[in-house]
Amino acid sequence: MSDEHNKELYDRGRSTMYSSSLSYDSQAFDPSSYMSLTEYLQIGTMDYNSLATSFGLSEVLISSADQQGNTQKPSSGDIADCGVAGAGGETPLLTQNSSLSSSCSEPGAEEEDSGKNTVVDDHNRAKGEEEAEKSKKGKKGKKKGEKKEKEPRFAFMTKSEVDQLEDGYRWRKYGQKAVKNSPYPRSYYRCTTQKCTVKKRVERSFEDPTTVITTYEGQHNHPVPTSLRGNYNSAAMFTPSSSSSSSSTSSSSSFLSPLMMIPTLPFPHHQDLLRLHGASNNMNNNSLYYSHNYANPNSVHQYRHHNYHHQVPLPDQHHDNGLLQDLIPSSMFFKQEPRE
DNA sequence: CGGCTTTGACCAGCGC
DNA sequence: GCGCTGGTCAAAGCCG
Numbered sequence: 001m002s003d004e005h006n007k008e009l010y011d012r013g014r015s016t017m018y019s020s021s022l023s024y025d026s027q028a029f030d031p032s033s034y035m036s037l038t039e040y041l042q043i044g045t046m047d048y049n050s051l052a053t054s055f056g057l058s059e060v061l062i063s064s065a066d067q068q069g070n071t072q073k074p075s076s077g078d079i080a081d082c083g084v085a086g087a088g089g090e091t092p093l094l095t096q097n098s099s100l101s102s103s104c105s106e107p108g109a110e111e112e113d114s115g116k117n118t119v120v121d122d123h124n125r126a127k128g129e130e131e132a133e134k135s136k137k138g139k140k141g142k143k144k145g146e147k148k149e150k151e152p153r154f155a156f157m158t159k160s161e162v163d164q165l166e167d168g169y170r171w172r173k174y175g176q177k178a179v180k181n182s183p184y185p186r187s188y189y190r191c192t193t194q195k196c197t198v199k200k201r202v203e204r205s206f207e208d209p210t211t212v213i214t215t216y217e218g219q220h221n222h223p224v225p226t227s228l229r230g231n232y233n234s235a236a237m238f239t240p241s242s243s244s245s246s247s248s249t250s251s252s253s254s255f256l257s258p259l260m261m262i263p264t265l266p267f268p269h270h271q272d273l274l275r276l277h278g279a280s281n282n283m284n285n286n287s288l289y290y291s292h293n294y295a296n297p298n299s300v301h302q303y304r305h306h307n308y309h310h311q312v313p314l315p316d317q318h319h320d321n322g323l324l325q326d327l328i329p330s331s332m333f334f335k336q337e338p339r340e
Numbered sequence: 341c342g343g344c345t346t347t348g349a350c351c352a353g354c355g356c
Numbered sequence: 357g358c359g360c361t362g363g364t365c366a367a368a369g370c371c372g
Binding site for chain 1: 360361362363364365366
């Protein structure tokens, strides 16, 4: 997809998005570059519950709190091109053709949609081979010009004082790098389970230091470790009242929208609350933004649920002072019509 | 002692 | 080609 097209989508998104004080207005949506969690789940080898548990959500997410003063251009090859890095101020989303160093809008994007399954199959098949090859040859063994295998990527932002958020899996830190234009370093983690190639990156947004940006890459090929899973305490989950007070600590005006219960979530420790506090509407994609809270009462996840337009009309009449004053039926989650 | 973190070095990709 | 940046490696150190 061309940069021009992305720009167009970006502008379109800006002009139509309702924004809370968390500033969702800068998010560009290129639906063809992203995949829903549902799609993501379908292509993976892991079971639905474990992945969903790992990611702690119902849908992909996010936005970075883009401050309008941010005029920095994401560096070339930066993950910010995919909108994940806070420094880029773009929309971190689950991308199908994401890679460590290539832009989400690279020409290879023609693989998506029609060729989706094929691409994924090739990807899954090649993954094991690649890993074996990598361990044999080491990082220097890769042929020049050989493109790195692209892993599905998935990111979300969390209001949290702690960087490492409990997601049910065990992680080993393998690197830390300073992030350009940010005082906060980015940490790199690998899943400690043998033969599991899932990685995650954790960084704090320099625009909003109270926000942690977590990016997952790859899919777990094993269940959530039982011992960790048991750590989740549903009794500690939010109640509407507690949620209202705690979530307002860092951005009180951002979470004034009504709460909604999501009783249909297949993972018990996430059966708490979602708050709708933003939406976008453009030709290709309608999106709603939610805050989600679990495990850590001081954290608020922001989720993006897109392509719901076949089920739920965008509640554009409910825009009120930057906040949507509407409840979205929880049943819309996990319901998705195929795009096109 | 095993598992984990820290951290400097190295490499690849990209833009200029 | 060069410089910048992100991502990864791996040795050293820490900790329970």
